[in-house]
Amino acid sequence: MATVRICVCGDEGTGKSSLVTSLVKDVFVTSKIQATLPQITIPPFIGTPENVTTTVVDTSALPHERTELNKEIRKSNVILLVYSDHYSYERVALFWLPHFRSLAVNVPVVLCANKSDLTKSTSTDQVVDDEMLPVMDEFKEIDSCIRTSAREHHNINELFFLCQKAVTDPIAPLYDSKESALKPACVSALQRIFYLCDRDRDGYLSDAEVHDFQFKCFRKPLSDVDLSVIKSSIQRYSPDSVTEKGISQSGFIQLNKLFAEKGRHETIWLVLRTFHYTESLSLHSSFLSPKFDVPANSSAELSPAGYRFFVDLFLLHDKDNDGGLSPSELSALFAPTPGLPSQWLENDFPSCTVRNDAGYVTLQGWLAQWSMTTFLFPKTTLSYLAYFGFDTSLPSSNAHPTTSALTITKPRKRPPHTTAGRRRLPPISRTVLQAFIIGAPYSGKSTLLHTFLSRPLNTASGTYSPTLSPSTVVNTVELPGGKQVTLLLSDLASHESAILANPSALSKCDILIYAYDSSDPHSFAHTPALREKHKHLDECCPAMFVATKADKDRVTQDWEVQPEEYCGILGVAKPSHVSVEWGSVPELWIRVAEVGLDPGTAFVRREGEAEGEEEGWKGWWIAVGAVGVVTAAALGMWRRMSV
Numbered sequence: 001m002a003t004v005r006i007c008v009c010g011d012e013g014t015g016k017s018s019l020v021t022s023l024v025k026d027v028f029v030t031s032k033i034q035a036t037l038p039q040i041t042i043p044p045f046i047g048t049p050e051n052v053t054t055t056v057v058d059t060s061a062l063p064h065e066r067t068e069l070n071k072e073i074r075k076s077n078v079i080l081l082v083y084s085d086h087y088s089y090e091r092v093a094l095f096w097l098p099h100f101r102s103l104a105v106n107v108p109v110v111l112c113a114n115k116s117d118l119t120k121s122t123s124t125d126q127v128v129d130d131e132m133l134p135v136m137d138e139f140k141e142i143d144s145c146i147r148t149s150a151r152e153h154h155n156i157n158e159l160f161f162l163c164q165k166a167v168t169d170p171i172a173p174l175y176d177s178k179e180s181a182l183k184p185a186c187v188s189a190l191q192r193i194f195y196l197c198d199r200d201r202d203g204y205l206s207d208a209e210v211h212d213f214q215f216k217c218f219r220k221p222l223s224d225v226d227l228s229v230i231k232s233s234i235q236r237y238s239p240d241s242v243t244e245k246g247i248s249q250s251g252f253i254q255l256n257k258l259f260a261e262k263g264r265h266e267t268i269w270l271v272l273r274t275f276h277y278t279e280s281l282s283l284h285s286s287f288l289s290p291k292f293d294v295p296a297n298s299s300a301e302l303s304p305a306g307y308r309f310f311v312d313l314f315l316l317h318d319k320d321n322d323g324g325l326s327p328s329e330l331s332a333l334f335a336p337t338p339g340l341p342s343q344w345l346e347n348d349f350p351s352c353t354v355r356n357d358a359g360y361v362t363l364q365g366w367l368a369q370w371s372m373t374t375f376l377f378p379k380t381t382l383s384y385l386a387y388f389g390f391d392t393s394l395p396s397s398n399a400h401p402t403t404s405a406l407t408i409t410k411p412r413k414r415p416p417h418t419t420a421g422r423r424r425l426p427p428i429s430r431t432v433l434q435a436f437i438i439g440a441p442y443s444g445k446s447t448l449l450h451t452f453l454s455r456p457l458n459t460a461s462g463t464y465s466p467t468l469s470p471s472t473v474v475n476t477v478e479l480p481g482g483k484q485v486t487l488l489l490s491d492l493a494s495h496e497s498a499i500l501a502n503p504s505a506l507s508k509c510d511i512l513i514y515a516y517d518s519s520d521p522h523s524f525a526h527t528p529a530l531r532e533k534h535k536h537l538d539e540c541c542p543a544m545f546v547a548t549k550a551d552k553d554r555v556t557q558d559w560e561v562q563p564e565e566y567c568g569i570l571g572v573a574k575p576s577h578v579s580v581e582w583g584s585v586p587e588l589w590i591r592v593a594e595v596g597l598d599p600g601t602a603f604v605r606r607e608g609e610a611e612g613e614e615e616g617w618k619g620w621w622i623a624v625g626a627v628g629v630v631t632a633a634a635l636g637m638w639r640r641m642s643v
Contacts, residue, residue, distance in 0.1 A: 004054045004167045006160070007072045010082035011091055012061050015114040018150035019082065020058050023160055028151045036060045042160075054164055070103055078108050078143075078166045080159070084115040089131055097139045108143035108166035111135065112159055117149040136177065143171055144263060169266040173281055175257075182257050185281040186268070192336040193275050194252045196389035201316055201332070204246035217274045233258060276386070288383045292403050297411040297507070300378035301432050302371055306405030309390055314366050324360025337387035341373065341380050352473045354453055364476060371486040372474040375432045376508065378406060425600035433596035434472075434488040434508055436541075438496060439515035440526035444548035445491045448515065449473045451585045452489055467493040477593045485593045500534045510596040512543045516563065518577065519552035525559045528566070542595055542602035543572060546588065550577035571605035 008016045017037050021029045024040060042054040057076065059069045073079065081096055083089045092111070100109065113127055124147050132145040143166040148155040171177075174186045182190070197213045198205055205213065207227065214222035231242045234251045237258070241251025259267045276287040294300050302310070317333040318325060325333065334340060340349060353372075354365030361369070374381040385391075385402040409430045437445045446467055452475055472490040479485060490509075492499045499505045517523035527545075531537060545567055547554075554577075557563060564574050576591060578584045595602045 004052050004078060004164050005076045006054065006056045006078050006080050006163045007076035008056065008058050008080045008082065009069070009073070009096060010061065010112075011088040014082045014084040014088050015150050016082050017058055019080075019112070019114060019148065019156065019159065020056055022150040022153055022156045023056070026153070028153055036065075052164065052168060054160070056160070073100065073103055074105055076105075076107060078110065078163050079105075080110050080112060080163050082112045082114050084113070084118075089113075093135055093138065097135075097141070100141070106141070108170055108172065109139070109141050110159070110163050110166055111142050111145040113145070113147045115149060115151070116147045116154060117152050140172075140177065165266055169269040170279070171260065171265045173279065174265055174268055175260040180261075182253065182260060186256075187253060189272055189275075189277055189281050190253055190256055190268075191249060192387075193271065194249045195336045196275070198249075202245060204243065204248055205252060206246040210247065217271050230255065283386065287402075288386050289379055290382060290401060290403050292378060292382060292406065294378060294408060295411055297413075299409050299430065299432065299508075300374050300381075300406050301409060301430065302367075302374050302381075303405055303407040306370075306374075306381075306385070306390075306407075307367065309385070309388075309405060310367060310370050311363065313388060314363050318363075322356075322358075322360070324356040324358060324362050325366065326358075326360050330361070336389065337384060341377075341384065343373065343377055343380060344369070347472055352471065354475055355455070365474075368474040368476055368486050371432050372472065372488050374406060375434065375486075375488065376472075381406065425603075427598040427600075428596075430597070431484070432486045432488070433510040433593060434490065435511045435513050435592055435596065436490050436492055436499075436509050437513045437515055438492060438500075438527070438530060440517075440523050442520060443515045443517045443523050443526070445515055447580060448546075448548065448585065448588075449489055449491055451580055452487075452589060467491055469493055470495050470499065475589075477589045479590060479593055485597070487589060487593055487596075496530075497533070500530075500537065506537075506540055509541050510599070511592060511602070512537060512541045513546055513592065514543060515546045515548055516557075516575075517549050518547035518554045518575075519549045521555045521558045524557040524563055524566075528559060538604040542599040543570075543604050544592065544595055544602055545572070545575040547575040547577045549579060550584070551579035551581040569605070572602055 008020060010016050017033055017035065018028070020037050020040065021033055037058040039058075040056050042056070044051040044053050057072050059065070059072055061069070079100065081092060083092050097109070111132060113131065116124075116127075119127075127147055128145065136142045136145065144162050146155055146159050146162055148159050150156065174183060175181070176183050194205065195201075197209055199209060199212075200206075210227060210230075211222055214220070231247065234247065234254050235242050238251055238254045241248045241254060247255070256268050256271075259265060272281070276284045278284055292300075313333065314325065317329045319329060320326075344352075349369065350359070350361045350365065353369045354362050356362050370381065382402050382405075385405050390402050390405055410428075412428055413425055437448060439445050449471065453473055454475075470490060470493050472488055474486060474488050477485050477487050514527045516527060537543070545563060547563065559566070561569070567574050576588055578588050
């Protein structure tokens with residue numbers, strides 16, 4: 001907030017102008033001052049919270065000044081309401097506060113009992129109990145109250161500090177004075193902060209974790225004496241909240257409740273803002289969605305720091321060390337977030353990734369799932385990195401933005417228009433690839449996806465259940481030499497034609513897998529018909545053909561040419577014959593990954609381009625080279641003969 005605008009209101013003679021003059025002059029002005037002072041501005045460098053500019057507007061309570069008064073009230077973002085005797089006190093509840101409501105303004109009010117030098121026989125505690133608290137209970141807009149004396153310059157700076165703080169650090173979003181409790185949104189935010197600071201996830205803030213929290217929020221260490229005082233304060237109200245392990249979550253909430261009740265809500269706000277919360281107690285949009293643009297033909301992947309963070313997160317929540325995240329462990333892991341990402345739910349997580357025998361996501365599956373999310377929806381990964389506290393995973397001095405957990409790959413070169421040019425495309429250096437599996441119904445696409453996750457397909461019923469909506473599964477493939485590639489396999493299902501016609505969807509695809517059932521004579525015909533309909537496929541992605549159910553008798557396909565001859569015409573490798581029964585499918589994924597990394601090896605020959613034509617230019621250059629060699633040799637011989 002750039003400016004705090006204070007409107008000083010109250011009955012005539014309560015000392016409003018004297019309070020403002022005493023603030024400006026830093027002493028009580030004994031000479032007569034004008035009834036209504038001109039507007040004054042306090043620059044931000046004079047000890048104001050949050051370094052804001054403060055404007056103080058004095059007003060008159062006279063009836064003929066009511067229009068100007070109402071205008072200033074509406075322009076303000078905090079009201080200083082002053083009274084000084086019994087009559088002006090009664091008018092606080094009978095006139096002033098109802099008048100503010102009638103103007104439909106919703107700003108905090110600071111209640112000031114001025115001229116305390118005239119009632120020295122009455123203690124401040126008595127004034128608070130007898131006068132201020134009853135009014136505060138009735139009117140929730142009263143943010144705080146204070147007793148002052150302009151003549152004695154008592155609590156003058158504190159008064160205007162309260163006004164500033166009512167705007168910069170409002171109590172209303174944090175604390176319900178009628179219920180004497182922190183509001184649910186505040187409790188939820190503090191619970192998330194506790195979760196992030198509880199690094200070992202044991203449910204307690206140890207002394208070391210409290211010290212880290214203190215330094216992160218307040219930039220100064222916490223002495224052992226101060227820590228002992230904090231623990232004693234918590235135990236006074238909640239004895240079980242402090243143990244040998246540290247401060248529990250309920251104790252942490254109780255501590256912040258004490259801050260609110262004692263008027264130290266600026267401390268709560270400092271903590272909330274350190275963890276990127278806004279005045280509405282939501283996380284900053286710039287924190288959840290930082291600028292991160294992926295250029296065309298590039299993709300997003302997890303950086304080493306991102307992988308390390310997700311590994312640590314998995315190991316921290318795998319409490320039973322069984323190598324999998326049970327539903328309760330998964331729920332605890334996602335506690336500081338809105339829940340599982342919507343894209344995960346749509347893709348039937350955790351069935352889309354690697355699980356153990358108990359059905360729990362393994363570390364391999366967990367990392368593969370986040371690799372897929374980063375590849376397809378990088379902004380979702382960035383949001384969840386923020387929820388999980390990636391920026392707080394290191395000490396404050398080494399804090400780093402969530403975008404450092406991601407990296408952008410080098411852009412892929414656009415395939416040239418000629419087959420020869422496409423086949424000269426260099427290998428790509430990426431670790432995440434996506435393949436679209438295309439084929440007729442019954443061609444075994446779902447079985448391929450299940451086998452990719454080392455999970456057998458349930459065929460006990462003997463009935464076929466068609467896949468109606470697209471689904472994607474993810475796993476890692478280890479190539480010869482030890483390099484690992486995360487491979488996404490997508491079954492386009494009934495949306496096949498629409499997705500293949502969508503350039504944006506195709507831009508994410510690294511390889512097309514045409515699958516057909518080698519035991520079904522009508523299965524292969526789907527592929528040529530599809531390629532005829534979407535002729536642009538040949539120029540955008542490399543392709544390979546897969547003959548499934550190879551354990552059954554192979555039949556002649558009902559098409560003009562057989563698959564092997566068809567592949568020869570296209571200039572690609574013959575179909576790979578695989579069968580779940582043979583255990584040959586894992587080798588297929590290695591081949592898919594290799595083609596994805598070196599796309600020039602599997603581009604389809606352009607229609608109308610004769611077999612061997614793509615090699616024509618290569619042959620021409622060889623011929624030119626040979627002629628050059630012969631010419632050079634003849635020239636050398638001529639020179640020797642001349643000598």
